[in-house]
Amino acid sequence: MKYLVHMDVNLPVDMPAREAAEIKATEKAYSQQLQRSGKWPEIWRVAGKYANYSILDVDSHDELHEILQNLPLFPYMQISVVPLAKHPSDIK
Amino acid sequence: MKYLVHMDVNLPVDMPAREAAEIKATEKAYSQQLQRSGKWPEIWRVAGKYANYSILDVDSHDELHEILQNLPLFPYMQISVVPLAKHPSDIK
Amino acid sequence: MKYLVHMDVNLPVDMPAREAAEIKATEKAYSQQLQRSGKWPEIWRVAGKYANYSILDVDSHDELHEILQNLPLFPYMQISVVPLAKHPSDIK
Amino acid sequence: MKYLVHMDVNLPVDMPAREAAEIKATEKAYSQQLQRSGKWPEIWRVAGKYANYSILDVDSHDELHEILQNLPLFPYMQISVVPLAKHPSDIK
Amino acid sequence: MKYLVHMDVNLPVDMPAREAAEIKATEKAYSQQLQRSGKWPEIWRVAGKYANYSILDVDSHDELHEILQNLPLFPYMQISVVPLAKHPSDIK
Amino acid sequence: MKYLVHMDVNLPVDMPAREAAEIKATEKAYSQQLQRSGKWPEIWRVAGKYANYSILDVDSHDELHEILQNLPLFPYMQISVVPLAKHPSDIK
Amino acid sequence: MKYLVHMDVNLPVDMPAREAAEIKATEKAYSQQLQRSGKWPEIWRVAGKYANYSILDVDSHDELHEILQNLPLFPYMQISVVPLAKHPSDIK
Amino acid sequence: MKYLVHMDVNLPVDMPAREAAEIKATEKAYSQQLQRSGKWPEIWRVAGKYANYSILDVDSHDELHEILQNLPLFPYMQISVVPLAKHPSDIK
Amino acid sequence: MKYLVHMDVNLPVDMPAREAAEIKATEKAYSQQLQRSGKWPEIWRVAGKYANYSILDVDSHDELHEILQNLPLFPYMQISVVPLAKHPSDIK
Amino acid sequence: MKYLVHMDVNLPVDMPAREAAEIKATEKAYSQQLQRSGKWPEIWRVAGKYANYSILDVDSHDELHEILQNLPLFPYMQISVVPLAKHPSDIK
Numbered sequence: 020m021k022y023l024v025h026m027d028v029n030l031p032v033d034m035p036a037r038e039a040a041e042i043k044a045t046e047k048a049y050s051q052q053l054q055r056s057g058k059w060p061e062i063w064r065v066a067g068k069y070a071n072y073s074i075l076d077v078d079s080h081d082e083l084h085e086i087l088q089n090l091p092l093f094p095y096m097q098i099s100v101v102p103l104a105k106h107p108s109d110i111k
Numbered sequence: 112m113k114y115l116v117h118m119d120v121n122l123p124v125d126m127p128a129r130e131a132a133e134i135k136a137t138e139k140a141y142s143q144q145l146q147r148s149g150k151w152p153e154i155w156r157v158a159g160k161y162a163n164y165s166i167l168d169v170d171s172h173d174e175l176h177e178i179l180q181n182l183p184l185f186p187y188m189q190i191s192v193v194p195l196a197k198h199p200s201d202i203k
Numbered sequence: 204m205k206y207l208v209h210m211d212v213n214l215p216v217d218m219p220a221r222e223a224a225e226i227k228a229t230e231k232a233y234s235q236q237l238q239r240s241g242k243w244p245e246i247w248r249v250a251g252k253y254a255n256y257s258i259l260d261v262d263s264h265d266e267l268h269e270i271l272q273n274l275p276l277f278p279y280m281q282i283s284v285v286p287l288a289k290h291p292s293d294i295k
Numbered sequence: 296m297k298y299l300v301h302m303d304v305n306l307p308v309d310m311p312a313r314e315a316a317e318i319k320a321t322e323k324a325y326s327q328q329l330q331r332s333g334k335w336p337e338i339w340r341v342a343g344k345y346a347n348y349s350i351l352d353v354d355s356h357d358e359l360h361e362i363l364q365n366l367p368l369f370p371y372m373q374i375s376v377v378p379l380a381k382h383p384s385d386i387k
Numbered sequence: 388m389k390y391l392v393h394m395d396v397n398l399p400v401d402m403p404a405r406e407a408a409e410i411k412a413t414e415k416a417y418s419q420q421l422q423r424s425g426k427w428p429e430i431w432r433v434a435g436k437y438a439n440y441s442i443l444d445v446d447s448h449d450e451l452h453e454i455l456q457n458l459p460l461f462p463y464m465q466i467s468v469v470p471l472a473k474h475p476s477d478i479k
Numbered sequence: 480m481k482y483l484v485h486m487d488v489n490l491p492v493d494m495p496a497r498e499a500a501e502i503k504a505t506e507k508a509y510s511q512q513l514q515r516s517g518k519w520p521e522i523w524r525v526a527g528k529y530a531n532y533s534i535l536d537v538d539s540h541d542e543l544h545e546i547l548q549n550l551p552l553f554p555y556m557q558i559s560v561v562p563l564a565k566h567p568s569d570i571k
Numbered sequence: 572m573k574y575l576v577h578m579d580v581n582l583p584v585d586m587p588a589r590e591a592a593e594i595k596a597t598e599k600a601y602s603q604q605l606q607r608s609g610k611w612p613e614i615w616r617v618a619g620k621y622a623n624y625s626i627l628d629v630d631s632h633d634e635l636h637e638i639l640q641n642l643p644l645f646p647y648m649q650i651s652v653v654p655l656a657k658h659p660s661d662i663k
Numbered sequence: 664m665k666y667l668v669h670m671d672v673n674l675p676v677d678m679p680a681r682e683a684a685e686i687k688a689t690e691k692a693y694s695q696q697l698q699r700s701g702k703w704p705e706i707w708r709v710a711g712k713y714a715n716y717s718i719l720d721v722d723s724h725d726e727l728h729e730i731l732q733n734l735p736l737f738p739y740m741q742i743s744v745v746p747l748a749k750h751p752s753d754i755k
Numbered sequence: 756m757k758y759l760v761h762m763d764v765n766l767p768v769d770m771p772a773r774e775a776a777e778i779k780a781t782e783k784a785y786s787q788q789l790q791r792s793g794k795w796p797e798i799w800r801v802a803g804k805y806a807n808y809s810i811l812d813v814d815s816h817d818e819l820h821e822i823l824q825n826l827p828l829f830p831y832m833q834i835s836v837v838p839l840a841k842h843p844s845d846i847k
Numbered sequence: 848m849k850y851l852v853h854m855d856v857n858l859p860v861d862m863p864a865r866e867a868a869e870i871k872a873t874e875k876a877y878s879q880q881l882q883r884s885g886k887w888p889e890i891w892r893v894a895g896k897y898a899n900y901s902i903l904d905v906d907s908h909d910e911l912h913e914i915l916q917n918l919p920l921f922p923y924m925q926i927s928v929v930p931l932a933k934h935p936s937d938i939k
Contacts, residue, residue: 020263020264021155021264022342023155024343030922031308032923046200047199047200050200051200051202054200054201054202055202062198062200062201063195063196063197063198063201064195064196064199064912065193065195065196066194066195066196066850066908066911066915066928067194067852067911067912067915067916067927067928068926068927068928069916069921071198072193072195079204079288080204080205080286080287080288081288081289083286083342084288084342084343087342087343088343088345093345094308095308098343098344099343099344100286100342100343100344101157101164102157102158102284102286103156103157103158103264104155104157104158104263104265104267105155105156106154106155106163107156108138108139108142108143108146108154109146109154109155110143110146110147112907112908113908114710114930122278123676124278124279156268158206158264158267158271158284159208159267159268159272159282159284160282160283160284161272161277171848171932172710172848172849172930172931173932173933175710175711175930176711176932179710179711180711186674186676190711190712191711191712192710192711192712194908194911194930195908196909196911196912197909214462216462216463230384231384234384235384235386238385238386239386246384246385247379247380247382247385248379248380248381248382248383249377249378249379249380250378250380250448250451250452250455250468251392251451251455251456251466251467251468252466252467252468253456253461255382256299285341285342285348286341286342286343287339287340287342287348288339289339289340290338290339290340291323292323292326292327292330292338293330293338293339294327294331296447297448298470298526300527307492355388356388356389356471357472357473359470359472359526359527360472360527363526363527364527364529369529370492371492374528375527375528376528378451378468378470380447380448380449380451380452381449391523391532398646400647414568415567418568419568419570422568422569422570423570430566430568430569431481431483431563431565431566431569432563432564432566432567433561433562433564434561434562434563434564434574434632434635434636434639434652435562435576435635435636435639435650435651435652436650436651436652437640437645439566440561440563469525470525470527471524471525471526472524472526473523473524474522474523474524474531475524476511476522477514477522477523478511478514478515480631481632482654482802484803539572540572540654540655540656541657543654543656543802543803544656544802544803547802548803548805553805554766554768555768558803559803559804560654560802560804562574562632562635562652563632564631564632564635564636565633573799575799575808582738584738584739598844599844602844603844603846606844606845606846607846614842614844614845615757615839615840615842615845616728616839616840616841616842616843617838617839617840618666618724618727618728618731618744618837618838618839618840619727619728619731619732619742619743619744619838620742621732621737623842624759624837653801653808654801654802654803655800655801655808656799656800656801657800658798658799658800658807659783659800660782660783660787660790660798661790661798661799662787662790662791664815664816665816666838667891667900690936691935691936694936698936698937699938706934707849707851707931707933707934707937708931708932708934708935709929709930709931709932710929710930710931715934716851716929716931723756723840724756724838724839727840728840744838745893745894745900746758746816746819746838746893746894747816747891747892747893747894747900748816748817748891748892748893748894749817750890750891750892751875751892752875752890753882753891754879754883758894760895816894819894819895820894820895823894823895824895824897830858830860834896835895836894836896
């Protein structure tokens with residue numbers, strides 16, 4: 020079941036560079052593990068912004084929330100979620 | 112080059128049923144031809160709305176606009192476009 | 204799986220009274236059948252508005268969309284959908 | 296008398312972890328006591344957000360406000376309230 | 388129990404003058420009967436707009452909705468409702 | 480001359496408790512003196528929020544502004560003002 | 572007592588040219604008579620829009636509303652009103 | 664003096680094709696004459712929308728308004744205007 | 756050439772009183788000198804807010820920006836600018 | 848390929864003057880180098896704001912994002928991006 024997820028990141032401008040680097044590295048590893056598992060099939064950078072649009076593909080709202088709230092950057096993000104259904108014109 | 116495109120359809124409630132059916136059929140054919148060409152790789156229905164989120168993959172803004180303004184439903188749609196860049200965490 | 208659904212109805216002011224009565228009766232029957240099936244466990248009127256908040260409990264986004272787009276009042280509604288997960292403080 | 300209440304939590308990112316844990320534990324106990332009393336019959340997590348939608352069922356606006364302003368997280372929340380009336384299609 | 392109610396009227400510009408006069412007269416009589424009953428203690432014109440702010444004082448959300456949806460101008464109004472509690476500084 | 484005034488309070492979460500208590504006490508005294516003078520005939524708590532809707536009844540915009548900017552909580556408030564005229568249906 | 576008034580005009584695109592010309596002429600005469608009386612000291616066109624910002628200088632909210640609701644274009648306008656007080660830096 | 668102008672066109676969906684073609688041709692001729700005169704140095708299509716962003720370069724707000732309100736499509740457009748000053752980093 | 760300028764001031768609540776007094780005094784002197792020069796013909800307080808609406812009358816966008824960015828309170832303001840043209844009904 | 852880019856700068860009011868001067872100087876040099884390369888053909892100050900509208904002319908969304916996220920002021924900016932296509936009335 021697919022969701023379009025928009026994540027908008029706002030790191031405090033006074034976060035120490037090392038702390039920022041660390042949290043971003045953890046976030047990257049966490050995201051890539053989910054991508055490899057098939058639960059996070061797409062992630063795109065929104066051009067010009069520290070934000071992304073992603074597709075998540077999971078079994079339930081509970082699983083989606085579990086994944087998102089465990090994002091290392093979760094406390095610094097505004098997240099919005101759109102549930103996606105199959106489109107009648109989709110050829111796949 | 113990818114774009115996230117949101118299309119929100121508002122057909123006039125008094126459009127004759129046959130005319131609506133016709134325009135939807137033409138729209139479907141047009142969309143599926145573009146999907147087969149690889150220029151419209153993804154289309155999802157927004158659950159609960161007469162709207163979709165799509166990914167278009169084309170060579171330029173001009174080509175994107177050309178495709179979108181030729182949609183049979185174009186006069187009845189609100190469209191918004193977000194240019195997508197490669198995300199540094201993307202494993203693909 | 205639960206969704207909070209907001210439905211805001213805008214019937215054209217010049218719709219003939221009989222047609223409006225008919226469509227509302229069909230809508231009511233359709234809603235009550237889904238309530239009895241357990242898929243639409245809650246429906247509340249928003250005080251002061253021709254609108255409702257509802258809880259729908261279905262198996263997938265596809266099933267949700269199928270139900271909503273078959274609402275007789277669908278062409279006259281603005282619908283928004285919020286996916287609901289289990290809350291850690293919920294005692295149920 | 297029912298109200299749909301939306302609570303959106305924004306804890307300061309620099310709140311010490313112990314203080315955050317304490318306030319969340321108090322909040323949870325407070326909410327669960329009200330759930331057991333029947334005054335807070337429903338609470339759902341908004342998928343992807345540190346926010347909830349709840350149904351409160353109380354005797355008056357005064358009682359609602361008393362309950363909400365005593366939430367331990369009240370100073371960190373944006374709250375909005377929608378009064379709910381019985382829907383004519385409700386089968387209960 | 389008090390509610391602040393905002394009513395914003397949009398009569399179709401092509402409504403025949405006689406029909407408009409009639410509906411306004413019925414609205415006025417309906418409002419004044421409720422004012423005399425004590426259920427609609429205050430009504431003010433928003434300066435510069437065809438809109439009012441009112442205080443309604445009723446026993447429940449259901450009664451509030453019943454009153455508002457029976458307004459002759461209801462199909463032509465945008466209504467919003469704010470539940471009001473006693474303020475701790477109020478001297479009354 | 481009446482104004483509907485909405486006051487939305489945002490005290491910094493790190494304001495010392497004693498300072499917050501003091502400023503609220505001064506605010507209360509200031510408001511009650513104006514209520515007794517007849518210039519602030521109504522004050523209601525917005526259910527669920529640290530906010531109020533009030534009616535102020537003064538001779539001019541200048542007097543209104545003088546009263547509002549002297550509120551002890553003024554630096555912590557978002558205030559909005561709606562000028563109210565007599566409504567033609569008002570029976571008073 | 573001064574008010575900043577914003578008037579945004581939306582004539583129906585299918586209004587007959589003669590009717591539009593007539594209503595605009597009446598509007599102009601009405602506005603100019605009020606300008607000459609000193610009650611409407613300023614009127615500016617918002618560059619690029621069929622809209623104006625005006626200063627009205629009247630004795631009360633009631634007088635303001637009386638003037639505005641008698642504008643021939645009133646049924647075709649969105650109007651918003653901001654009450655203006657004397658600024659402490661004003662040298663006049 | 665430069666202005667960034669956004670023009671968003673909404674032709675009625677039931678405008679006869681010939682009438683639409685005619686008004687668009689007149690608009691195009693009018694725009695191109697102003698482009699050649701140097702007063703309208705830039706015009707871009709907003710990808711995916713029946714809208715444009717333009718730069719106008721004129722001597723005064725009055726001249727800007729004169730040009731815009733004479734656009735054949737003016738009655739069908741939402742226009743917004745941003746006055747542009749020289750940027751201190753501009754190398755031209 | 757006239758502009759309607761809205762200035763909304765947000766001083767940090769922890770700015771020392773002496774610093775605030777000083778910056779306000781400098782702002783006042785700066786504004787009054789421009790008022791005397793004829794470039795800032797009108798300034799009004801928005802009733803209930805730490806904000807003003809002003810008319811500035813200058814030769815170009817560059818001059819307007821130069822004046823505004825030199826306001827001592829500029830770093831603490833949200834400013835918006837509307838270019839004003841002559842209104843055809845203006846009798847002056 | 849052209850993009851209209853809006854950059855809105857919010858430097859913390861307590862950033863030391865020397866640090867602010869340094870970051871602005873670096874930003875200016877970075878912008879001017881891109882202007883000279885032809886990738887940033889236009890930059891305008893939004894009159895009255897610490898913001899600019901720019902045209903960027905690059906080969907892809909990736910290149911656009913690379914340029915923007917390397918802006919020294921990027922952490923202090925809200926950026927929005929509009930992809931621009933050729934307009935059919937453009938004479939160039």
